[in-house]
Amino acid sequence: MIQDLVVYAVYIGYALAVLMTFGTVLTWVERKQAAVMSDRIGANRAYVRIPFTQVKLIWLGLFHGLADGLKMLVKEDWRPKSYDWYAYAVAPWVVFTPVLLVFAVIPFGGLLEPGKLFPPLAGWFGDRTYPLQIARLDAGLLIVFAFGGMTIIGAMLAGWASSNKFSMLGALRAGSQMISYELIMGLTVLGLIVVYGSVDLTSIVQQQSGIVLGVLPAWGIVYQPFAATLFMAAAMAENKRIPFDLPEAESELIAGFYTEYSAMKMGLFMFAEFIEIAIIAALFTTLFLGGYNLPYMNDGGFVFPGNHAVPLPHGLVVVIQLVVFLAKVLLISSFQILIRWTLPRFRYDQVLAFAWKFMFPLSLANLIVTVVAVWWLTN
Amino acid sequence: MVKRSHVRKVYWNSATMTWWERAYLPEILRGLIITGGIFLRNMGRWVTGRKGALTTYYPEETRWDYAAGNRGKHVLTQRPDGTPQCVACNMCATVCPAKVIEIDAAFDPDDPAHPKYPSRFEIDYSRCIFCGLCVEACPEDAIRMVKEVPNLPRHDRDHMWLGLDELLSWNPRSDVAKPYPAKDAAAQQRKAAE
Numbered sequence: 001m002i003q004d005l006v007v008y009a010v011y012i013g014y015a016l017a018v019l020m021t022f023g024t025v026l027t028w029v030e031r032k033q034a035a036v037m038s039d040r041i042g043a044n045r046a047y048v049r050i051p052f053t054q055v056k057l058i059w060l061g062l063f064h065g066l067a068d069g070l071k072m073l074v075k076e077d078w079r080p081k082s083y084d085w086y087a088y089a090v091a092p093w094v095v096f097t098p099v100l101l102v103f104a105v106i107p108f109g110g111l112l113e114p115g116k117l118f119p120p121l122a123g124w125f126g127d128r129t130y131p132l133q134i135a136r137l138d139a140g141l142l143i144v145f146a147f148g149g150m151t152i153i154g155a156m157l158a159g160w161a162s163s164n165k166f167s168m169l170g171a172l173r174a175g176s177q178m179i180s181y182e183l184i185m186g187l188t189v190l191g192l193i194v195v196y197g198s199v200d201l202t203s204i205v206q207q208q209s210g211i212v213l214g215v216l217p218a219w220g221i222v223y224q225p226f227a228a229t230l231f232m233a234a235a236m237a238e239n240k241r242i243p244f245d246l247p248e249a250e251s252e253l254i255a256g257f258y259t260e261y262s263a264m265k266m267g268l269f270m271f272a273e274f275i276e277i278a279i280i281a282a283l284f285t286t287l288f289l290g291g292y293n294l295p296y297m298n299d300g301g302f303v304f305p306g307n308h309a310v311p312l313p314h315g316l317v318v319v320i321q322l323v324v325f326l327a328k329v330l331l332i333s334s335f336q337i338l339i340r341w342t343l344p345r346f347r348y349d350q351v352l353a354f355a356w357k358f359m360f361p362l363s364l365a366n367l368i369v370t371v372v373a374v375w376w377l378t379n
Numbered sequence: 380m381v382k383r384s385h386v387r388k389v390y391w392n393s394a395t396m397t398w399w400e401r402a403y404l405p406e407i408l409r410g411l412i413i414t415g416g417i418f419l420r421n422m423g424r425w426v427t428g429r430k431g432a433l434t435t436y437y438p439e440e441t442r443w444d445y446a447a448g449n450r451g452k453h454v455l456t457q458r459p460d461g462t463p464q465c466v467a468c469n470m471c472a473t474v475c476p477a478k479v480i481e482i483d484a485a486f487d488p489d490d491p492a493h494p495k496y497p498s499r500f501e502i503d504y505s506r507c508i509f510c511g512l513c514v515e516a517c518p519e520d521a522i523r524m525v526k527e528v529p530n531l532p533r534h535d536r537d538h539m540w541l542g543l544d545e546l547l548s549w550n551p552r553s554d555v556a557k558p559y560p561a562k563d564a565a566a567q568q569r570k571a572a573e
Contacts, residue, residue: 033418035432036418036421036422036425036431036432037414037415037417037418037421038417039417039421039431039432039433039434040432040433040434041432041434041436229404338411338414338415338418339411341414342407342410342411342413342414343407343410
């Protein structure tokens with residue numbers, strides 16, 4: 001019992017550390033990647049001086065995220081004379097918390113056997129095993145959508161409680177846009193659920209470690225390339241980033257639903273946005289890119305096409321899985337940033353038309369084709 | 380002829396897109412390939428130790444391609460023996476619209492040809508407007524402007540002055556427009572006259 005507590009405390013610490021690190025590092029990645037894409041150098045002036053020396057650590061401007069955080073913390077926490085200060089104060093947290101909670105059901109590694117990993121603790125742990133996942137829930141994917149839907153409430157709350165017309169307009173846009181794209185995300189994932197026959201994310205990942213058509217890894221993107229594209233687009237719209245950043249279109253609405261927020265409250269919105277990039281990447285990795293596994297890899301080691309099995313020691317497998325998961329998440333995050341710095345913003349009517357007239361029929365068609373194909377193959 | 384009530388308005392700049400462009404996704408992909416390709420190209424340059432950006436990393440680097448006529452900073456021309464050609468007449472300081480030039484004149488008894496020389500010649504670059512009037516006002520061709528810019532990023536205005544040391548750093552010997560006789564040459568002339 002106490003062993004469970006220790007293991008899950010470590011998991012939660014790991015998840016929080018990963019998310020906070022991604023939230024901070026992605027601001028740096030965004031700056032630097034945008035700069036490199038446009039022949040610039042990017043932010044590189046912030047430094048940390050080692051005390052009592054003149055050694056300045058710049059590290060390619062990695063400390064700019066830290067400087068941002070510090071600035072957010074020491075800025076004046078201005079608040080409007082809003083008629084609903086409680087909703088105003090609670091809204092950033094309603095946006096921020098669900099984003100963190102989504103990560104609870106995402107598996108970031110395979111099965112952990114602490115007794116095998118740390119031989120001195122073998123007696124204490126016995127042969128208990130823990131999946132590398134904070135909460136293994138049968139309804140994993142549904143939990144993801146449930147928490148993902150909660151951020152809409154935060155955005156609406158922020159816009160409404162600010163008693164500002166720009167905020168209100170931004171909130172309305174956020175609401176209609178996020179609800180529309182939530183639907184499309186659900187529909188695209190539905191095809192995947194039909195293929196894998198489960199909403200349990202661990203089970204989905206484990207099924208992706210096989211081989212399909214002889215050589216290809218059985219990843220979701222191989223089964224559902226179309227759904228993967230649609231899911232990515234819908235997820236980016238859900239995150240309200242360019243090209244879907246209509247709720248906070250600065251040329252029209254100043255900052256949209258968080259116009260009236262300042263200091264760390266505004267920082268929480270921004271931080272939630274950057275963490276959500278990582279969450280979307282984690283979700284995409286889990287659903288479409290084989291999760292924490294390399295191609296042809298499972299918890300025991302590699303099984304290459306033609307049944308060449310290469311078993312690996314447990315410790316190595318765990319390390320590979322953790323690293324591969326983070327690498328995939330970083331890669332997909334970087335891809336999202338590439339999209340964000342490539343495409344121009346939609347017009348507002350185009351965003352909703354794109355959702356309902358283009359992506360909605362396509363995802364429905366994808367679902368129908370998937371259902372028919374699965375029915376055909378199983379009979 | 381019946382006048383139609385629903386005439387589709389044709390704009391002169393209406394988009395002419397092929398069906399391929401209307402399909403939207405391939406064009407997005409093309410855009411991503413362009414930006415991603417530039418990203419990879421520049422990253423390749425950075426990783427292999429070359430420079431992957433067009434930015435000049437000022438003040439650590441200064442750009443090399445200033446225009447030939449750029450009025451970047453002042454220099455004081457020198458006589459062949461290295462003394463400033465300036466005779467401390469204060470004309471530049473008088474004409475200067477920003478009043479940034481400060482000159483202290485001093486007396487040099489050893490040089491009867493030009494006994495007045497500047498013991499202090501300082502320009503405040505925090506206020507200088509780089510108009511070049513000082514160059515035009517100078518009767519001695521003692522002050523000129525060159526295309527290079529002074530390396531002056533500072534945390535406060537009080538340290539944006541350049542003195543004689545920096546202003547006299549420019550000394551192409553062949554380019555002194557008026558070859559005044561050197562000090563010892565002047566002394567020889569004086570002796571010959573006596």
